[in-house]
Amino acid sequence: MNNLVGFLTLFKKETDRYMSVAIQTLFAPLVSSLLYLAIFGLPMREMSSQIVGVSYLAFLVPGLMMMGMINNSFQNSSSSLMISKYTGTVSELLVLPISSFEKVMAYTLAAMGRGLIVGFLTLVTAMFFVDIPLNNIPLIIIVCLLVNSSFSLLGICAGIWAKNFDQMAILNQFILMPMIFLGGVFYSIKNLSGLFQKLSMVNPVLYMIDALRYAFLGSSDISIFVSMSILVAINLISFTAAWWIFHSGYKLQS
Amino acid sequence: MIQCAIKSFEFNATPQDYVEKGLYMTLTIKKLNKVYGNDFTALHEIDLEVNEGEIFGLLGPNGAGKSTLINILCGIVRKSSGEVSVCGFQVPEQHIDVKKIIGVVPQELCADGFFSIQQVLEYQSGYYGIKNNLEYIEYLLKSLSLYDKKDEIARHLSGGMKRRLMVAKAMVHKPKILILDEPTAGVDIHLTVSLWELVKTLNKQGTTIILTTHNLKEAEEICDRICIINKGNILALDKTENLLKRLGDTKLMCLFFKDMPTNLEAIDDFKYSLNKNEKSISISYSGHEVSKVMHQVNSLNQVAMDLKIKEDSLEDVFKHLIGVA
Numbered sequence: 159m160n161n162l163v164g165f166l167t168l169f170k171k172e173t174d175r176y177m178s179v180a181i182q183t184l185f186a187p188l189v190s191s192l193l194y195l196a197i198f199g200l201p202m203r204e205m206s207s208q209i210v211g212v213s214y215l216a217f218l219v220p221g222l223m224m225m226g227m228i229n230n231s232f233q234n235s236s237s238s239l240m241i242s243k244y245t246g247t248v249s250e251l252l253v254l255p256i257s258s259f260e261k262v263m264a265y266t267l268a269a270m271g272r273g274l275i276v277g278f279l280t281l282v283t284a285m286f287f288v289d290i291p292l293n294n295i296p297l298i299i300i301v302c303l304l305v306n307s308s309f310s311l312l313g314i315c316a317g318i319w320a321k322n323f324d325q326m327a328i329l330n331q332f333i334l335m336p337m338i339f340l341g342g343v344f345y346s347i348k349n350l351s352g353l354f355q356k357l358s359m360v361n362p363v364l365y366m367i368d369a370l371r372y373a374f375l376g377s378s379d380i381s382i383f384v385s386m387s388i389l390v391a392i393n394l395i396s397f398t399a400a401w402w403i404f405h406s407g408y409k410l411q412s
Numbered sequence: 413m414i415q416c417a418i419k420s421f422e423f424n425a426t427p428q429d430y431v432e433k434g435l436y437m438t439l440t441i442k443k444l445n446k447v448y449g450n451d452f453t454a455l456h457e458i459d460l461e462v463n464e465g466e467i468f469g470l471l472g473p474n475g476a477g478k479s480t481l482i483n484i485l486c487g488i489v490r491k492s493s494g495e496v497s498v499c500g501f502q503v504p505e506q507h508i509d510v511k512k513i514i515g516v517v518p519q520e521l522c523a524d525g526f527f528s529i530q531q532v533l534e535y536q537s538g539y540y541g542i543k544n545n546l547e548y549i550e551y552l553l554k555s556l557s558l559y560d561k562k563d564e565i566a567r568h569l570s571g572g573m574k575r576r577l578m579v580a581k582a583m584v585h586k587p588k589i590l591i592l593d594e595p596t597a598g599v600d601i602h603l604t605v606s607l608w609e610l611v612k613t614l615n616k617q618g619t620t621i622i623l624t625t626h627n628l629k630e631a632e633e634i635c636d637r638i639c640i641i642n643k644g645n646i647l648a649l650d651k652t653e654n655l656l657k658r659l660g661d662t663k664l665m666c667l668f669f670k671d672m673p674t675n676l677e678a679i680d681d682f683k684y685s686l687n688k689n690e691k692s693i694s695i696s697y698s699g700h701e702v703s704k705v706m707h708q709v710n711s712l713n714q715v716a717m718d719l720k721i722k723e724d725s726l727e728d729v730f731k732h733l734i735g736v737a
Contacts, residue, residue, distance in 0.1 A: 256508075
């Protein structure tokens with residue numbers, strides 16, 4: 159890196175930004191995840207049903223962690239850039255002596271931090287109520303890092319692409335949320351009928367949730383190698399896209 | 413000593429070549445064109461050079477191309493063609509090096525919604541690789557009368573204070589070139605004066621200043637050289653005093669009388685106009701005709717109650733060049 163101090167400063171600023179409103183950015187998502195756990199999990203516990211050999215609550219926790227991490231890593235980078243557009247400070251990004259690579263890394267690492275904190279808090283809190291197996295801790299960490307980085311990078315792309323908050327809401331509500339909810343947060347795709355199971359297979363979030371479930375529970379619907387390959391591919395594609403956006407000045411320069 | 417204006421500037425040479433040879437100028441623009449997507453030509457074949465250590469004014473009406481030119485320098489706008497070099501570094505190829513040596517105060521007001529003034533300036537220092545800049549930040553805050561507000565969130569400031577914060581941000585890394593795009597818009601007179609004092613101090617310390625302003629009086633007082641631009645074309649580029657001489661050193665003498673003179677043929681050698689309500693005569697003359705005009709005024713045989721001399725201002729030059737009556 160040519161400007162290490164500049165990169166670290168941008169990373170710190172982005173981190174300070176979400177930490178300054180921690181109730182909104184860290185604790186509100188945690189409460190949401192716990193509410194999902196209570197609403198969907200507790201009635202099922204009484205039914206003592208099991209999915210992939212574990213209790214439904216233990217099955218649910220990795221999915222809820224994933225939901226929190228995806229939402230928050232994506233929202234951190236996208237909303238930061240959207241707010242910059244509205245306050246007019248986005249053009250300052252172009253004037254700074256920080257390279258496109260450094261900018262992408264600073265925004266991504268800060269957003270990853272938020273996603274990882276939300277995921278970690280969700281897990282720790284859930285562990286008070288649910289006995290969750292930790293089958294492969296290194297793999298848990300790797301999957302969490304890859305998922306957070308991919309959605310942080312996609313958040314950068316979305317934040318630059320969206321002209322206004324309406325377009326961002328469309329992305330969030332009509333694309334991201336359905337992908338998360340239909341990606342198997344609350345159910346195993348083995349419980350779906352043939353057509354819906356096939357449709358689910360084109361949803362990349364399915365592979366992410368499945369990889370994390372494998373890391374926690376030791377069993378999954380899809381091969382871990384397939385899931386990890388898709389995760390790495392998404393990271394490469396989203397990093398290239400985010401770097402190109404800053405490098406080319408897409409929607410930033412005229 | 414660094415030679416500033418080199419006519420034989422070679423764009424193929426590396427910046428290091430110029431530093432080693434002691435040969436570089438602050439800003440060189442050659443045949444710069446900018447055409448926006450809707451075929452609007454914002455800049456047409458612009459050629460200009462800015463010397464190290466000067467205060468250079470870029471004047472023109474709204475939409476003249478001033479901000480486009482500045483935004484090309486700082487990387488917000490892409491040029492369509494032409495060559496731009498800042499201290500030997502080419503735009504946009506060596507944009508990171510260029511950005512390190514310039515500070516920009518953009519025209520549009522903008523302020524961060526999360527952080528205090530102090531934090532904003534600390535981050536800004538960090539972006540430029542400066543780890544501990546608290547002393548200089550304090551100096552800037554005091555110089556720009558922002559010190560009492562240093563803990564306030566930037567977005568909650570008034571328009572004038574936001575403008576001053578933007579000026580502080582542009583100066584925080586002690587840039588070699590300070591670009592000010594309408595820096596006094598929305599700033600009150602007292603603070604405008606303190607801002608120009610700060611700019612002059614920086615200039616004396618060796619900072620090159622490039623500014624745009626609508627306030628022609630300001631430009632006349634502060635700028636060493638001025639470029640007047642309109643519809644993307646340079647109309648005039650010269651030292652300020654030379655521009656003022658361009659209209660022919662014409663002056664206007666206004667004489668106010670108790671009783672209007674009747675023998676006006678005494679001043680027939682000069683162009684004049686009468687204002688019977690004010691009982692005044694305005695006589696147009698050149699600087700070297702002072703004795704002659706005074707002699708002929710004496711011949712009017714009326715005692716003047718008051719006298720005013722009006723010289724051509726930059727505003728007159730500006731209006732003349734852009735064709736405003």
